[in-house]
Amino acid sequence: MSVRPYRDIIRRKSRQIRVGNVLVGGDAPISVQTMTNTLTPDVEATLAQVRAAAEAGADIVRVSCPDEESTAALKAIVKGSPVPIVADIHFHYKRAIEAAEAGAACLRINPGNIGSAERVREVVKAAKDHGCSMRIGVNAGSLERELLERYGEPCPEAMVESALNHAKILEDNDFFEFKISCKASDVFLAVAAYNALAEACDYPLHLGVTEAGGLRMGTIKSSIGLGSLLWAGIGDTVRVSLSAEPVEEVKVGYDILKALGLRRRGVTVISCPSCARQNFQVIKTVEVLEERLSHITTPMTVSVIGCVVNGPGEARETDIGLTGGGNNTHQIYIAGQPDHRLKDKDIVDHLVRLVEQKAAQIEAEKAAAEAAE
Numbered sequence: 417m418s419v420r421p422y423r424d425i426i427r428r429k430s431r432q433i434r435v436g437n438v439l440v441g442g443d444a445p446i447s448v449q450t451m452t453n454t455l456t457p458d459v460e461a462t463l464a465q466v467r468a469a470a471e472a473g474a475d476i477v478r479v480s481c482p483d484e485e486s487t488a489a490l491k492a493i494v495k496g497s498p499v500p501i502v503a504d505i506h507f508h509y510k511r512a513i514e515a516a517e518a519g520a521a522c523l524r525i526n527p528g529n530i531g532s533a534e535r536v537r538e539v540v541k542a543a544k545d546h547g548c549s550m551r552i553g554v555n556a557g558s559l560e561r562e563l564l565e566r567y568g569e570p571c572p573e574a575m576v577e578s579a580l581n582h583a584k585i586l587e588d589n590d591f592f593e594f595k596i597s598c599k600a601s602d603v604f605l606a607v608a609a610y611n612a613l614a615e616a617c618d619y620p621l622h623l624g625v626t627e628a629g630g631l632r633m634g635t636i637k638s639s640i641g642l643g644s645l646l647w648a649g650i651g652d653t654v655r656v657s658l659s660a661e662p663v664e665e666v667k668v669g670y671d672i673l674k675a676l677g678l679r680r681r682g683v684t685v686i687s688c689p690s691c692a693r694q695n696f697q698v699i700k701t702v703e704v705l706e707e708r709l710s711h712i713t714t715p716m717t718v719s720v721i722g723c724v725v726n727g728p729g730e731a732r733e734t735d736i737g738l739t740g741g742g743n744n745t746h747q748i749y750i751a752g753q754p755d756h757r758l759k760d761k762d763i764v765d766h767l768v769r770l771v772e773q774k775a776a777q778i779e780a781e782k783a784a785a786e787a788a789e
C-alpha cells in the first residue's frame with residue numbers, strides 16, 4: 417500500500433519494444449519525443465535542433481524523410497545524434513528501406529499505405545535486418561476513405577479499426593516491434609480513441625494531440641488530453657505537437673510527466689502567484705531562476721514564496737526553499753528546515769549556487785552508490 421494512494425498511477429500493461437537504446441512500453445519510463453522542422457538534407461541545422469531537443473530532455477527525435485535526399489542525409493544525422501532517430505515516412509516504401517539502412521531506430525509508417533504485400537514484406541525485412549522498430553500513426557484527419565464512408569466521420573471506432581488493420585499487416589509479416597498512435601486535434605476524439613485502442617491491444621501507445629496549436633493553447637490541449645490518458649495509466653511515449661520550436665514541445669511534454677509524477681528531471685520550482693504581501697518580486701525572480709536552472713538535470717524541488725503565509729509550509733516539502741521576509745531579509749530552508757537568512761543579497765544568484773551545490777552532492781552520492789554496487 418502506498419503512503420499517498422491518491423497519487424498512484426497504475427500503468428496499462430503494454431508489451432515492450434526498443435527504439436534504438438530507448439525502451440518503450442512495459443515498465444520503461446514514459447519517453448518524450450519531438451520532431452525537427454528543419455529541411456532534413458540540411459544535416460547541420462537538423463542536428464543542431466536534435467541536440468537542442470536532447471539537451472532539453474527529448475529521449476527520441478523524429479525526422480521527416482519525404483525524399484531520397486532526406487534519407488541520404490539520415491546517416492549523418494543518426495551518427496551525430498545523441499538520441500535515437502525515428503524516420504517519418506509517408507507512402508514511399510523505398511524511403512522506409514533507405515531509412516532503415518541509414519540507421520533509423522524506428523520507422524513511422526502505416527503499412528496499409530505503402531501498396532502491395534510485396535512492398536510491405538520488403539519494408540519489414542529491412543526493419544528486421546537493421547533492428548528498426550515501427551510506429552503506426554493513425555490520424556483522424558487522414559483516415560482511409562472506406563472507413564470514413566462506413567462511419568460517416570472520423571470517430572474513435574474508425575480510428576481504432578484503422579490502427580488494428582495496419583497492425584494486422586505487420587503481425588501477418590511476423591513483426592511485432594511496433595507502437596501505435598491514434599492522434600486527433602480534437603481532444604475528446606483523441607482521448608476516446610486512445611482509451612479504446614488501449615483496451616483493444618497491448619502494443620505500446622505513443623500519445624499525442626495533433627495540430628494542437630501554438631505554445632499556449634497547444635500546451636493546454638495537450639495537458640488535458642495527454643494528462644487525462646497518462647493519469648489513467650495509458651501511454652508509453654509522448655509527443656506534444658506545438659506550432660513552436662521542438663525544444664518547447666520537449667519542455668511541455670516533460671512538464672506534463674513531471675506534474676503527474678511519472679518522470680523526474682531537473683528543477684521543479686514551486687512558487688506563489690505573489691500579491692501585496694510579497695517581500696520580493698516573485699514573478700520576475702521565478703522567471704529568471706527557471707532560466708538560470710535550466711541546465712540542471714538532477715531531480716530537485718525548489719520553493720520560492722513571497723511571504724510567510726505559505727513560505728514555511730511549501731519549504732517543508734522541498735529540497736531548497738526561500739520565503740520572503742521584511743527588510744530584504746529572506747529565510748532559506750534546506751531539506752524543509754530553516755537553515756540561514758539571506759540579507760540584501762541577490763536571491764537568484766544565491767539560489768542557483770545552492771541548487772548547483774545540492775545537484776553536485778546528489779550526483780556524487782549516486783555515483784558512489786553505483787560504484788559500491
Ligand code: SF4
Pocket residue numbers: 688689690691692693694695721722723724725726727
Ligand atoms: S505566499 Fe504571500 S506573497 Fe505569495 S501569494 Fe501568498 S500571501 Fe501573497
